[in-house]
Structures are given as C-alpha cells and as structure tokens.
Amino acid sequence: MNQFNTFLASFKNLTTAGYLFYGLGLITLISAISVVTAKNPIHSVLALIFTFFCLTGHYMLLNAQFLAIVNIIVYAGAIMVLFLFAIMFLNLKEEDEEAKTNVTKMAAVIVGGVLMVLLLSIFNYAPVGTFNPASFDAKTGLVERLGIVLYSDYILPFELASILFLVAMVGAVMLGKREAGDPHF
Amino acid sequence: MELTILVIKSLVILAVFGITLLIATYSTYAERKVAAFLQDRIGPNRAGPFGLLQPIADAGKMFFKEDFIPAQANKWLFILGPCLAMLTALMSSAVIPFGDSIRYASFDVPVQGIDVNVGVLYVFGVVSLGVYGVMIGGWASNNKFSLLGAIRAASQNISYEVALGLSIIAILMMTGSLSLRHIVNEQNGFLQWNVFTQPLGFVIFLTCAFAECNRTPFDLPECETELVGGYHTEYSSMKLGFYLFAEYINMFTSSAIISTLYFGGFQYPFMHQVHDALVNSLGSTVGHNIATGIGTAVLFGKIFFFIFFFMWVRWTIPRFRFDQLMNLGWKTLIPLSILNVVLTGAGLLFDKFKYATWLIVIVMIVLAATNAIKAPRRKPVAVPQV
Amino acid sequence: MLTNRSKQVSNKEMTLAERMYLPAVLGGLAITIRHFFMKKATIQYPEVKRYLGPVFRGHHVLKRDEQGRERCTACGLCAVACPAEAISMVAAERKKGEETLYREEKYAAVYEINMLRCIFCGLCEEACPKQAVYLRHDRMVPVFTERDQVIYGKDRLVEKLDDRYIRNNPDAQATPTEPTLSRSVG
Ligand code: SF4
Numbered sequence A: 001m002n003q004f005n006t007f008l009a010s011f012k013n014l015t016t017a018g019y020l021f022y023g024l025g026l027i028t029l030i031s032a033i034s035v036v037t038a039k040n041p042i043h044s045v046l047a048l049i050f051t052f053f054c055l056t057g058h059y060m061l062l063n064a065q066f067l068a069i070v071n072i073i074v075y076a077g078a079i080m081v082l083f084l085f086a087i088m089f090l091n092l093k094e095e096d097e098e099a100k101t102n103v104t105k106m107a108a109v110i111v112g113g114v115l116m117v118l119l120l121s122i123f124n125y126a127p128v129g130t131f132n133p134a135s136f137d138a139k140t141g142l143v144e145r146l147g148i149v150l151y152s153d154y155i156l157p158f159e160l161a162s163i164l165f166l167v168a169m170v171g172a173v174m175l176g177k178r179e180a181g182d183p184h185f
Numbered sequence B: 001m002e003l004t005i006l007v008i009k010s011l012v013i014l015a016v017f018g019i020t021l022l023i024a025t026y027s028t029y030a031e032r033k034v035a036a037f038l039q040d041r042i043g044p045n046r047a048g049p050f051g052l053l054q055p056i057a058d059a060g061k062m063f064f065k066e067d068f069i070p071a072q073a074n075k076w077l078f079i080l081g082p083c084l085a086m087l088t089a090l091m092s093s094a095v096i097p098f099g100d101s102i103r104y105a106s107f108d109v110p111v112q113g114i115d116v117n118v119g120v121l122y123v124f125g126v127v128s129l130g131v132y133g134v135m136i137g138g139w140a141s142n143n144k145f146s147l148l149g150a151i152r153a154a155s156q157n158i159s160y161e162v163a164l165g166l167s168i169i170a171i172l173m174m175t176g177s178l179s180l181r182h183i184v185n186e187q188n189g190f191l192q193w194n195v196f197t198q199p200l201g202f203v204i205f206l207t208c209a210f211a212e213c214n215r216t217p218f219d220l221p222e223c224e225t226e227l228v229g230g231y232h233t234e235y236s237s238m239k240l241g242f243y244l245f246a247e248y249i250n251m252f253t254s255s256a257i258i259s260t261l262y263f264g265g266f267q268y269p270f271m272h273q274v275h276d277a278l279v280n281s282l283g284s285t286v287g288h289n290i291a292t293g294i295g296t297a298v299l300f301g302k303i304f305f306f307i308f309f310f311m312w313v314r315w316t317i318p319r320f321r322f323d324q325l326m327n328l329g330w331k332t333l334i335p336l337s338i339l340n341v342v343l344t345g346a347g348l349l350f351d352k353f354k355y356a357t358w359l360i361v362i363v364m365i366v367l368a369a370t371n372a373i374k375a376p377r378r379k380p381v382a383v384p385q386v
Numbered sequence C: 001m002l003t004n005r006s007k008q009v010s011n012k013e014m015t016l017a018e019r020m021y022l023p024a025v026l027g028g029l030a031i032t033i034r035h036f037f038m039k040k041a042t043i044q045y046p047e048v049k050r051y052l053g054p055v056f057r058g059h060h061v062l063k064r065d066e067q068g069r070e071r072c073t074a075c076g077l078c079a080v081a082c083p084a085e086a087i088s089m090v091a092a093e094r095k096k097g098e099e100t101l102y103r104e105e106k107y108a109a110v111y112e113i114n115m116l117r118c119i120f121c122g123l124c125e126e127a128c129p130k131q132a133v134y135l136r137h138d139r140m141v142p143v144f145t146e147r148d149q150v151i152y153g154k155d156r157l158v159e160k161l162d163d164r165y166i167r168n169n170p171d172a173q174a175t176p177t178e179p180t181l182s183r184s185v186g
C-alpha cells in the first residue's frame, strides 16, 4: 500500500513526456495482448501493426527519430504488409481454425513461461543504465550521429549484417527460380 | 513571443491542410477536363461557369448515395479501410517545404508543416503505410475481386518502394541530409536542380511515384477489365469517395515531392536577385514575405504541372500487364537505381562531380540507337486486300 | 482498309529502345498533347443545334392540302403499319358544309399518337395512301415531364395554316425544337 502511495505521488509530478510514456505504454500493452488473444488472424496482424506504431511513439519520446521512422518503414510498412499479404492469401477464418491438440497447448505454455522467466530474470539482474541530465546529449538518436557511429565503431557488424542480407537475397532468388521442367504456373 | 510563432505555425499547417484538400477536390475536376481535352471533348461545363462547381456536385452525389456494407463483410475493417487510405494520404504533406519563411517581427517561421531532419524518411514511412487502406478495404469486402485488387496493390507498392527509395539515395548522398528543406536549399541555381544532376534517378522516381499512387499505367489494383472495380468493388457512397479522393491527394503530394526533390522546390532562377531587390525596395519584412510568396507560387506552378502530367500520362498510356509491371520494377528499375547510386558515389568521390549519371543516360541512348539500327527491319507482311 | 492507318504487328523480339518504353511513351504523350490543343468537335446541344438533314424523322404532322383541307381519310393504314402501336383514331363522316375542312368523305375525328410508344420509324408516313401523315425533319418532339403531355391529339398534330410544312424547304436548314423545359437558349 505504501509503495502504491509513493507510486501515486510520483505519478503526480510527472512531466508531459512522462504522462505520454505511461499512456503510450498502456496502449502498447493492450494492443500487444490483443495480438495474442485475437481470434481472427487478420485482427491479430492489425493489432501487431498497431503495436509497432506504439513502439515508434516510444522511439519518438526517446528522441530517436531515425529509429522511429525506420521502424515504421521496415516493420509496419514492409514486413507487416507481407504478413497481411500471406494471411489474406490463406484466407483463414475463425471457424476453420483447427482445434489445437493438448500437446501443442502444453508446449506453448512451457515455451512462453520459460521465456517470461528468462526475461524477468534478465531485467532483474541487468544493469539499468543511468544518465546524467547535465551531460546527456539529446541528439544521440538523430540520424547524423547514428550514421557516424554505424560507419566507424560498428563498421564490421554493419557490413556483416549486409552480407547476411545478401546471402538471404541470393537464397530467395535460388528458391524462387524456375528450373527447366518445373510446372508452369 | 512563443505564441506568435505557434499561431503562424498553426496557420501554416491549417493552410497546408486546406490547400491539400482544395487541390485534391479540384484535381477531380481537372482530371475530367484534361481527359476531355486530350480526347477532343470539352468536359464538364454545366455545373457553374466552366463546370467549376462539378466537384461539389460530385461530392453531393457521393454523400446521398446508399452507404452499403455487404452482409458477409468484416464491418469495422470495411469502414477502417477508406479512413486509413485518407489518413495516410493526408499525412505526408506535413513535411513538404512550401516556401522559404514568413518573417514576422523578428521571427522567421518556415512555410512548412514540420521541419523534421528525417523528412524524406517520413514521407517514405507514410507512403509505405498507404497500402494498408487498400489492403484492409479489399480484404474486408469479402469479395474475390477486391481481395485480388488488394493483393496486387500490396505487391506492387512493396516492389516499387524499393526502387523509389534507391533512386533518391543518390540525392541524399549529394545533399548529405534527409531534411527536405535542406535538399531544396541545396538546389540553388537552375543547373543545380536535381533533375539535371540526376536525370536517371528522376525518371525512376517518377515511374515509381506513378506506381505508388496506383495511377495509370500502373493502376492494376483497380483494373476494371480484369477485376470489376478492384479493391473498391464493394464500396459505395462516401467510402468510395474517400478512396478516390485519397488517390488525388496522393497525386498532389507526389507532385509536391517530385518538385521538391528534383525541381528545386520553391527555388526559381534569379531567386536571390529578386529577393534582394524586393528586400531593398520594400523593407526586410514585407520584401522577404513577398519573395517567399513568389517562391510558394512557383512551387505550386511546378506541382500543378506535375498533376497535369499525371493526368496526361493517364489518358495516354494503356495499363501494364502484371508481369510486365513486376519485370519493370524488379529487373529494370532496381538494378538501374543501384547503378545510379554507384555512379553518383563514384562521381562524388572523384572531385565532387555531380553530373556523373549522365554517363548512364548517354550509354543507354547509344545502346538503344545501335540496337535499333542493327535490329532486323520489320518486313511488311502481304495482307490480302479485302 | 478503310483508313490507311493500319499497322502491321509482329511478335518479333523488341529492340532495346522499345524495351525501354520511354521513346514510345514520349511519342504517345506528344500525340495526346497535340489533341489537347485541337479544336473540339463538340456542339453545345441545347443551345446550338445542327441541321440533321432532310431525312430526319421528328415531330409528326397531319398535312393539309393546298386548299387547307385535312388529307387524312382515317383509313387506319398507318395504325396497322405502326410497329409500336402508337396510333389510334376515330373515324367520322363528313357533314354537308364541311368540304372546306376535310378533303375526303370520311375523316379522322380523333387522331392520337402516343409519343411514349412511338419509335419514330416513319412507317406511318410510308403507309399513308393520302400523303397525310409526315414526320417533320425540322422539329423534334419536345421533352415531356407529365404523362398527360404524352398523347398528341389533333390539336397538336394537324398542320397549322400559318406554319405549313414543306419537306424540301431550303429555309428550314436548322432543326429547332419547340422551347424545351431545359436551359435558356443562348
Ligand atoms: S394518316 Fe393516312 S394512313 Fe393514317 S388514317 Fe389517315 S389517311 Fe389513313
């Protein structure tokens, strides 16, 4: 009860950004939960898209404009469109969702539970970075800084990631290639 | 003091919003007129003088039609679709710099909704969301043709977004900034306009803009000959109106972005001389504001030209086939734009030379010419005279 | 080959220039923009009317002869010929003293054409043995908005003496209509 009171007290002297954060956090959680609980897969995907938007909002609050926009372009704009695309093609309906066997349900519960415990323990032990408002540079998240960091300190991982993409692309081309004798669609 | 800036700013935003809507409204009228003139007709001329009230008549008609929701449709998503289309269409004009700045007392307020330093990316983000309106509406209609239209829209938009993004990377390399205002300011001087430094990039961007707006020749999502009405087969009344309207807003925004990225935005030749003359004769506030006004008018001139160009193309070129569309996007535009990026980069590294991509253009013209000369002549086949 | 503009098509491999689409696109744009500035063929119909030719089949008229007598003898051939069954009539016998009004001994006391049914085929004109019914080439049946305007009786069909109808009238070059309910003329 005491804790709750201190929480309430701290809630009262939040800044605008703080209120925004809590509001956004609440919406994020609700939409994230509805991703899992939605019966209709399309609704689930739409909720996921909405969750991405909320995450973009969080990035905005952290003044990470580049990350925010890229999150929209890549996740909401491209990947989720493909998700939606695939699900629309399958045209899943609530009715013809096959009943999950108990084994799958159990497996899902175990995997989810383990993941949750893992995350909780990580958050418990991981050092949460503190920041000094006096020396904090609000421009860290802007695109120029990000580019400089990416192309100097992290150049190797960056290039490795691009090679990974290249490999994935080549793989996709190989898979999609029509060979002689393949049926013609 | 803060307040004055805020007031001017909100006035600018309101003006941008209103002008967007107004231009989109009259684009529908312009579309009919242009179509008519290109087809040797006269077009609407009964509602008001020169038919100028036609858009209002259309809107009235749209409002009073029956608002039908199919029984098997997913009701909420069916309503959400057109709303999303409209929303995303309206969002992108926020970052376009419509003019230099308005001077009031001692402030300079830029004529722009918001000046974010990732303006280009913002536009891309919004554009990539535009497809959701079509997809959700098409799927929610519970109609095979709508679904096919939606799927076409999705695959087309995703394919052309890649080339669209790649084609302007060259500009970003030359400017070194993602802010649209920066890009405009960089193009001071007629020959500095990006259309002259990036001819190939411009053509690719233009093509992709057509595809992103779902305009002919890339309007496969609403291909009447194959899909009845495409994704909006089941729509009626103002929901259909929203979809159609969103298309015109998209057209306006893409015209604005093309003018901004490639045609110097609000810049025009001898702008600085005009500005200085005005400031000298009318004082630094009034003169500057008038100069800004001229710049804005020039930008709108460019925008109108491109809107006209969109229509001109629509009534000239027949629709692509879907495989042609995909081939063009993936096998032509994307490699070309990568080549464009590489060559521009090479030119910039080598002595900051901006006009490197003309090389591609010249090579392509030469190749095409030699190829055309070498190609076997088409022998006219003897046709039995009837 | 009606026009000399037919083009041979072939399935041969396209050249690079053709595969670039751009030359063809520019060519197409040039063609359409030329049409943009061409004179338009449109005639602003209710205000401007064009001469539809001497064979246009418009408003019916029941002719009078040179002495102003009605020519129709109510034989009913037109009604029989009419594919739309638009014509009906009631015959009557000419009384003494009516010789200046009716040319034949039997005349149509009532002669009605239902303009909603009529398809302006002109078969009545063909069928008439007395050259009594004609379809004017210089006048159209005006638009009607009420049902009782639809049946045209003799009052509206019989030729007015001050408005005689001549088929090959060189003066009747325009095809004016009666004032319609639509927009103002001018
Ligand atoms: S108009 Fe001619 S065909 Fe018809 S009833 Fe009269 S005379 Fe006979």
Ligand code: SF4
Residues within 6 Å of the ligand: C078, C081, C082, C083, C084, C085, C086, C087, C113, C117, C118, C119, C120, C121, C122, C123, C124, C125, C135
């Ligand atoms: S024009 Fe034809 S349809 Fe009309 S009344 Fe004469 S015969 Fe009948």
